[in-house]
Amino acid sequence: MKFIDEYQNSKLAKGLAKRIAKQSSKHIRLMEFCGGHTHAIMRYGIRQLVPKTVEMRSGPGCPVCVTATADLDKAIALAQLPNVIITTFGDMMRVPGSYSSLQQAKAEGTDIRVVYSAIDAVEIAEANPEKSVIFIGIGFETTAPTIAASIIKAQQKKIENFHVLSLHKLTPPVMKALLNLGEVKLDGIICPGHVSVIIGSYPYEFIPKNYGVACVISGFEPLDILLCLDKLVEQIENGQPGVEIAYPRGVKPEGNSKALQLMEEVFEIGEANWRGIGWVPQSGLKIGGKYEHFDADKAFSVSLKPVREPKGCRCGDVVRGAATPPECKLFRKVCTPERPVGPCMVSSEGACAAYYQYGPPENSQEFSG
Amino acid sequence: MCLAIPVRVVSIEGDEAETEVAGVRRQVSIALTPEVKVGDYVLLHTGYAIGVMDETEAEETLKLLEEIASLSEVH
Amino acid sequence: MSDTILLAHGSGGKLSHDLVEKKFLPFLANPALNKLDDSAIFEASGRLAFTTDSYVVNPIFFPGGDIGKLSVCGTVNDLAMNGAKPVYLSLSVIIEEGFPLDGLEQIVWSIKAAAEEAEVQIIAGDTKVVNRGQADKLFITTSGIGVISPGVDISGANAKTGDKVILSGTIGDHGIAIMSQREGLRFSVPIESDCAPLNKLVSQMLEASSRIHCLRDPTRGGLATTLNEFARQSNVGIMIQENKIPVKEGVRAACELLGLDPIYVANEGKLVAVVEPSDADKVLAQMKQNGYGGDAAIIGEVTSQPPRRVIMKTKLGPSRIVDMLSGELLPRIC
Numbered sequence: 067m068k069f070i071d072e073y074q075n076s077k078l079a080k081g082l083a084k085r086i087a088k089q090s091s092k093h094i095r096l097m098e099f100c101g102g103h104t105h106a107i108m109r110y111g112i113r114q115l116v117p118k119t120v121e122m123r124s125g126p127g128c129p130v131c132v133t134a135t136a137d138l139d140k141a142i143a144l145a146q147l148p149n150v151i152i153t154t155f156g157d158m159m160r161v162p163g164s165y166s167s168l169q170q171a172k173a174e175g176t177d178i179r180v181v182y183s184a185i186d187a188v189e190i191a192e193a194n195p196e197k198s199v200i201f202i203g204i205g206f207e208t209t210a211p212t213i214a215a216s217i218i219k220a221q222q223k224k225i226e227n228f229h230v231l232s233l234h235k236l237t238p239p240v241m242k243a244l245l246n247l248g249e250v251k252l253d254g255i256i257c258p259g260h261v262s263v264i265i266g267s268y269p270y271e272f273i274p275k276n277y278g279v280a281c282v283i284s285g286f287e288p289l290d291i292l293l294c295l296d297k298l299v300e301q302i303e304n305g306q307p308g309v310e311i312a313y314p315r316g317v318k319p320e321g322n323s324k325a326l327q328l329m330e331e332v333f334e335i336g337e338a339n340w341r342g343i344g345w346v347p348q349s350g351l352k353i354g355g356k357y358e359h360f361d362a363d364k365a366f367s368v369s370l371k372p373v374r375e376p377k378g379c380r381c382g383d384v385v386r387g388a389a390t391p392p393e394c395k396l397f398r399k400v401c402t403p404e405r406p407v408g409p410c411m412v413s414s415e416g417a418c419a420a421y422y423q424y425g426p427p428e429n430s431q432e433f434s435g
Numbered sequence: 436m437c438l439a440i441p442v443r444v445v446s447i448e449g450d451e452a453e454t455e456v457a458g459v460r461r462q463v464s465i466a467l468t469p470e471v472k473v474g475d476y477v478l479l480h481t482g483y484a485i486g487v488m489d490e491t492e493a494e495e496t497l498k499l500l501e502e503i504a505s506l507s508e509v510h
Numbered sequence: 511m512s513d514t515i516l517l518a519h520g521s522g523g524k525l526s527h528d529l530v531e532k533k534f535l536p537f538l539a540n541p542a543l544n545k546l547d548d549s550a551i552f553e554a555s556g557r558l559a560f561t562t563d564s565y566v567v568n569p570i571f572f573p574g575g576d577i578g579k580l581s582v583c584g585t586v587n588d589l590a591m592n593g594a595k596p597v598y599l600s601l602s603v604i605i606e607e608g609f610p611l612d613g614l615e616q617i618v619w620s621i622k623a624a625a626e627e628a629e630v631q632i633i634a635g636d637t638k639v640v641n642r643g644q645a646d647k648l649f650i651t652t653s654g655i656g657v658i659s660p661g662v663d664i665s666g667a668n669a670k671t672g673d674k675v676i677l678s679g680t681i682g683d684h685g686i687a688i689m690s691q692r693e694g695l696r697f698s699v700p701i702e703s704d705c706a707p708l709n710k711l712v713s714q715m716l717e718a719s720s721r722i723h724c725l726r727d728p729t730r731g732g733l734a735t736t737l738n739e740f741a742r743q744s745n746v747g748i749m750i751q752e753n754k755i756p757v758k759e760g761v762r763a764a765c766e767l768l769g770l771d772p773i774y775v776a777n778e779g780k781l782v783a784v785v786e787p788s789d790a791d792k793v794l795a796q797m798k799q800n801g802y803g804g805d806a807a808i809i810g811e812v813t814s815q816p817p818r819r820v821i822m823k824t825k826l827g828p829s830r831i832v833d834m835l836s837g838e839l840l841p842r843i844c
Contacts, residue, residue, distance in 0.1 A: 067457055067763055069441035069476060069488055072497055076826045081504025088507075102438060111828025155481070182768075183482025185464060208439065212483040215466040260439045263478060263486040288826050289500055296503075315493035316478060322486050325467040403836030414769070424830040440766045457763035458700035479767070 069315060073287030082292040083115045089299045090119045095251060096298055097244075097387050099237055100258035101128030101415025102286055108424035110288040116295055123250060123387035124420075126240055126340060127258060129204045129233075130157045130413035131385050134339040136373045137233050138163040141202050143368035144231065145176040150366075151194060152178040153187035154202040161409045164374040168202075184216035184230075191220065191228035200362045203232045208260040210234040210351055211325035214332035217353070217360050231362040232353050235338050237261050238269045239349035245277045247343075250387045254280035254298040259290070259313050264329075266321025267309050274307035285313035332357050341409070342382025381408035384417050391421040398422060439480035441488050444473050454479065515609040520639025529637060533614055537622040538601075542633035550633035552598060554657060559594035561585055562653040569691045570617070570647055574684075574702030577650055578620035580778060583707045584729070585654040586628045590709040591725045591781065593664040593716060594656030599625065600634040601652055606645040617648065628707035630654070661720065668723035669744035673812040674790035676783045678711065678797055679704070679805040681733050682761040685775035689768065697767065701760045706779030711800045718796035721786035728782055731835040732774040736782050737820045738834040748820045750810030750832070773822075774835045784812060 098104060104124045107113065113122060126132045142163050145152045152168070159169040159180060172178040177197075181187050184201060191199035203213050213230060220228045237258060245252070257270055262283045270281045280301035284294030294312040301307050311317045329351070338350025353361040378396050383389035391397045391410070401407040403419060410416035414423070442454035442461060452465045454477065461479065465471050468484040477484035518525040535544065542550040563584050570577040582599065589596040601621065605614065625632055687703040708727065715722060724744070728736040733755070741748050757772045765772050779802060785793050790808055797803030813821075820832040 067441070067759070067766065068443075069493055070766070072493075074825055075500075078500045078504045079826050081507040082500065084507040085503055109824070109830065110826055111824055111830055114828035115826065185482045208480055208485060211467050211485070212464075212481050215464065215483065219466070260478065260480060260485065263439070293496070293500065315489050315496060316486055318489075322467060324469060325485065328467065403833075423833055438769045440763075456767070457759040459697055459760050459763040459767065460699075461697040461767065 070287055073285065073289040075289065078289055079115065079292055082289065082296055086120065086292065086296050086299055087117045089296070089303055090117050091303060093119045093121065094253040094299065094302050095121045095123060096254045096256055096295070097123045097125040097250070097252050098256040099125040099127040099241060100256075100261065101131070101413065102260070103127060103256055103258065103284065103291065104417050104420050105415050106286050106288070106291060108420040110291070112288065112291055112295075115292065120295060120299065123390070124384070124417035125244065125387045126343065126385045128410070128413050128415040128417070129206055129209070129235065130161055131381060131409045131416045132235060132340045132342070133158075133161070133204055133233055133409070134341050135164055135375060136370065137339065139165070139370050139373060140368060141231060142166050142168060142171050143370055144200055144362065144366055145171045145178055147366060147368065149197045150177065151190060151197050151199045152176070152202065153181045153190055153199060154178065155204065156180045157413050157415070158202055158204060160406065160412045162376065162406060162412070165371065184213050185219075188216050188220050188225060188228055191225050192223070195227060198227050198229060198365070200229045200231055200366070203230045203234050206235055206237050206258070206261050207264045207329075210333065211264060211322070211329050214328040217332050217357050218328065220360065221357065226359070229360055229362040229365050230353060232333070232351055234333070234351040235340065236335070236349050236351065237265070238272075240340060240343065240346055241270075241273060243343060243346045243349070244386060245273070245279065247386070252279050253302050254282070254307070256291070256294055256298070257281050257283040259283060259285045259316060262311070262313070262317045262321070264322050264325045267311050267317065267319045270309045274309060278307050280307035281309045283311045283313050283317050285316060342385035376407045379408040381410040381418070384410050391418040394418070439478040439485055441476045442479045444471055444475050444477060447471070447473060452484065513611050515605045515607060515611065515614065515639055517607050517639050517641065520605070520637060526637065530635070533611070534618055534635060534637070537618045538625070538632045538635070540631040540633060542631065543635065550598070552633065554597070554655065556660070557658040559589050559592045559656040559658055560653070561588040562651065563588060565650040565652070566646065567688065568646060569688070572691050572703055573687045575705040576617055576620050577648060578617035579624045579705050581650040581652045582621055582624035582628060582630070583705050583778060585652040586630060586707045586709050587727045587781070589654050589656035590712040591664070591727055592656075592658065593662035593712065593725065594658045595713065596628060596630045596654055596656040596709050598655045599630050599632045599652050601632050602636040602650065604638045604640060604645050604649040606647050607639055607642045609647055614648075624707060628709055662716065664722060664725050666724050666726060666740050666743035669740050669746050669784045669812045670723060671746060671812055671814045672787050673723055673784045674787050674808050675737070675748060675750060675810040675812065676785055676790060676794055676797070677733065677755065677807055677809045678708070678781045678783070678803045680756045680758045680761065681728070681777055681780060682757060682765060682772035682775035684778040685732070686761050686764045688776075690764065697764070699760050699764050701758060701764065704777060704779035706802050708779065708781055708802060711781070711797065711802050714796050714800055715783065715793050718792045719785060719789035721789050722783055722793065723786065724784035726782055728777050728780060730776050732772070732776060733782065734773040734820065734832045735834045737832065740782075740784060741820050742818050744812075745817055747813040747816050747818070748810060749813050749823065750820065751823045752825050754807055754809040756805045756807055773832065787811070
């Protein structure tokens with residue numbers, strides 16, 4: 067597969083790994099803000115390819131994991147309304163809410179359908195004019211423009227029974243929030259690859275400028291990630307933090323202007339409730355102005371029972387990078403993909419699921435960080 | 436985030452394109468990449484092309500990686 | 511005859527008889543079945559294997575096969591995986607009212623073709639019809655009886671340290687073929703289901719070696735789940751190499767598109783064998799001679815540590831755990 071296979075070459079990987087080892091003299095801590103990166107780092111065993119001086123922590127990069135329990139409860143409650151079809155990406159189905167999950171609600175008879183694209187949700191709305199179709203909008207800046215485009219399309223086709231529960235969140239604001247929190251001292255950030263295809267590299271410039279933290283945008287193949295680590299180590303060792311694109315075949319500094327324009331047309335920026343972090347200003351997208359009638363929050367009201375967080379669950383800590391999955395007492399012993407306690411174990415992009423699924427064998431000391 | 440894979444644009448009709456990768460064909464919306472041309476590679480995410488791949492940059496990156504690999508063998 | 515299934519087709523009366531005599535018997539005819547008695551009578555001796563399975567696949571028609579072919583191959587393979595020679599099958603069909611008769615004919619035809627290839631006879635059958643909405647088009651249950659030759663002892667609990675792990679061919683074909691038919695996916699793949707009866711492949715393998723310890727077909731849950739089952743049943747470890755696992759390019763691309771890992775995707779015409787190391791090459795050579803084993807490869811071996819775990823050496827070198835599939839295989843966006 068073009069643009070993928072070439073970046074999995076093991077000889078080139080070894081070359082990069084050697085160079086990283088050669089450059090790295092002191093202990094540094096890096097964080098990725100993208101579930102896709104969490105997944106790829108574990109799947110390709112990147113931690114085993116880099117020296118122990120390079121510590122990698124997972125940040126709030128999994129849109130499922132950072133969805134607040136209250137929001138998930140809302141989605142489940144919406145499913146119980148009469149004549150409602152809930153459409154959602156598969157990632158959300160098994161996440162435990164306070165009392166139930168979308169999968170459980172589906173088993174109990176509510177109409178919940180997994181879709182692969184917002185386009186499908188619009189088509190379901192078109193095909194079922196007597197029902198209300200609500201799309202659960204999760205995802206960061208990679209996905210939000212696709213939802214914006216689908217809302218515009220629905221508007222053009224005069225489809226009135228299509229609604230979106232916008233739980234979309236923004237990446238640079240949560241990076242700022244974590245850096246301000248100062249809970250986990252970071253030297254560098256592995257910036258999300260596909261979010262950056264949309265937003266470009268300029269939105270990260272405040273990070274080296276105000277916090278002295280190095281930023282490099284990475285792709286998803288093993289060579290992409292290693293190249294990113296190489297550049298981060300170089301920036302940090304030289305004391306010259308900046309913003310670099312290590313994924314130039316996909317990312318331009320100015321991003322995708324059409325996508326940004328569509329996002330601006332449909333969404334307004336407001337505060338958002340991030341699991342494990344709380345309300346972060348200017349970090350969420352709400353459907354605005356002339357597209358208000360597509361907003362599920364405005365079209366429907368549900369009453370919610372008090373939010374219950376699972377006892378002993380440290381997803382919040384994991385999502386902030388304050389704890390690694392093995393540090394959670396429930397990890398593997400109580401919390402497993404079959405019986406997940408929190409979202410980090412359910413979503414395949416969650417740090418806990420990635421560690422569980424791909425983690426190096428227990429009897430090796432490969433967990434760095 | 437997140438899952439997006441490079442696919443080749445085979446034909447375009449309005450705001451949709453037919454794309455192909457290893458024989459797998461997928462109908463894709465190009466609402467976010469209206470400038471795309473047949474033969475281009477785009478990044479496909481949830482049914483939409485979110486960006487056009489830059490083949491020149493791709494080659495540059497590979498060249499750089501080869502250089503790094505050969506340098507590390509010498510030392 | 512009407513062109514769709516009516517409730518009356520399942521009520522035991524004239525229409526039921528018509529259905530059996532016109533739509534089933536002509537295709538599946540054999541002495542036992544033709545008698546149309548309440549039970550089939552046959553003789554068998556020695557160690558017998560017995561299995562049953564229900565088939566509820568959706569869509570019922572897919573590239574490379576249909577629910578009928580699946581219902582024969584699945585049960586034939588379950589018998590073959592214990593080293594049994596499949597002999598007889600029973601066939602129960604539950605049909606939703608309104609199901610098109612020509613669809614049923616197509617399915618029965620597939621059953622006939624698969625049974626002929628596997629050299630099994632369908633000697634008992636049953637048909638029921640339920641109200642519209644009470645079944646999703648068509649459900650099939652098959653039970654099978656096979657005979658195990660003396661000395662053959664194949665079980666998931668028999669793997670020994672040092673054994674080689676052999677995979678009969680490319681993985682993920684069936685699951686991807688099915689997914690491509692699912693509504694909303696809007697993609698077409700040059701991939702057909704690998705649905706096939708593997709009993710002849712297995713008997714050829716048994717001729718090559720009497721020291722095949724385990725056999726299983728990696729259906730739901732894929733290769734990863736089957737290997738984990740062996741590891742747990744035999745209390746051993748299994749180590750495999752990612753770059754040795756054959757995967758068709760189209761399957762790989764489709765998996766990337768959907769965010770799936772081919773090692774978890776279902777197969778219906780593949781098997782995993784755990785073989786005494788000194789016999790592995792012989793068995794592999796034999797497999798490659800069979801049409802269903804052309805892409806066979808040794809993908810790993812059985813280890814003693816860590817026990818009950820499957821470890822995979824990835825393309826780039828580092829090793830990672832391969833766990834069983836948990837929950838459903840759902841396509842993901844991130």
